[in-house]
Amino acid sequence: MAASTALFSRLWSGLRFGARGLCTRLATPPPRAPAQAVEIGSRGNAQAQGPQQQRGSEGPSYAKKVALWLAGLLGAGGTVSVVYIFGNNSVDETGAKIPDEFDNDPVLVQQLRRTYKYFKDYRQMIIEPTSPCLLPDPLREPYYQPPYTLVLELTGVLLHPEWSTAFPLIDSVDPHGFISYRLFRDATRYMDGHHVKDISCLNRDPARVVVVDCKKEAFRLQPFNGVALRPWDGNSDDRVLLDLSAFLKTIALNGVEDVRTVLEHYALEDDPLEAFKQRQSRLEQEEQQRLAELSKSNKQNVFFSSLTSRLWPRSKQP
Numbered sequence: 664m665a666a667s668t669a670l671f672s673r674l675w676s677g678l679r680f681g682a683r684g685l686c687t688r689l690a691t692p693p694p695r696a697p698a699q700a701v702e703i704g705s706r707g708n709a710q711a712q713g714p715q716q717q718r719g720s721e722g723p724s725y726a727k728k729v730a731l732w733l734a735g736l737l738g739a740g741g742t743v744s745v746v747y748i749f750g751n752n753s754v755d756e757t758g759a760k761i762p763d764e765f766d767n768d769p770v771l772v773q774q775l776r777r778t779y780k781y782f783k784d785y786r787q788m789i790i791e792p793t794s795p796c797l798l799p800d801p802l803r804e805p806y807y808q809p810p811y812t813l814v815l816e817l818t819g820v821l822l823h824p825e826w827s828t829a830f831p832l833i834d835s836v837d838p839h840g841f842i843s844y845r846l847f848r849d850a851t852r853y854m855d856g857h858h859v860k861d862i863s864c865l866n867r868d869p870a871r872v873v874v875v876d877c878k879k880e881a882f883r884l885q886p887f888n889g890v891a892l893r894p895w896d897g898n899s900d901d902r903v904l905l906d907l908s909a910f911l912k913t914i915a916l917n918g919v920e921d922v923r924t925v926l927e928h929y930a931l932e933d934d935p936l937e938a939f940k941q942r943q944s945r946l947e948q949e950e951q952q953r954l955a956e957l958s959k960s961n962k963q964n965v966f967f968s969s970l971t972s973r974l975w976p977r978s979k980q981p
Contacts (some may be wrong), residue, residue: 750774
């Protein structure tokens, strides 16, 4: 009896110890791998940092929205100001409004159309010459009107491109006022990025107009009225102006009726003045050879005439 009681108590204590160990193992979570622990930690940090990152990203986007709103308001305000300033009627000397063709339109339409017309006219003023007749009518007798008109570019021809004191130099070069008129960029026609001299606006006979420039684009509308020179680099030994003077003097002394017939021969030359000098030298040589032959022929005629007079003397008159 005592032995069976001792055995039963041992079994009961063993069952209780086993049940307690099983409950302990069930209550304790199983160990996780290191990768899983890192992943869970990173998720936790992401969840913790999420609101902070959202707040940081909202800051720049809000600033951009504010900047866009301000730019839009400034643009709209500027547009309204431009329309208000340039859309009003012009006024005379007394301050009274000058009527125009837009007075019968609604007020807003008036403002818009006047503004559009202003900027259109301004653009036209830049592109087109300021007047279809840049020079006054030619002088009539008893006044003297020069037979030819020379349009001379300053930059690169008389002045170095880096010089900006044009008027004092012109006054020193031309103290007696032989230069009749002074035209500016607003007298040219702006085409493809170039200021083009349109001689049809000069109010002069195109057959007697010579344009001197360093760029052929400057007289592209009338290519046979221009002479393109090498740009002057400031060298004091440059003789281009002397050659130009000889060229123009030849045209004037020969009384050329249409300068285009002469300038056409030099239109395709890279250096028209050098080509003129070579042609002039060749003509002088030919002329000298002709005069030499003529002189030789005259000497022969004089010799034969003298010999004939000696062989057959003339009879004396009674």
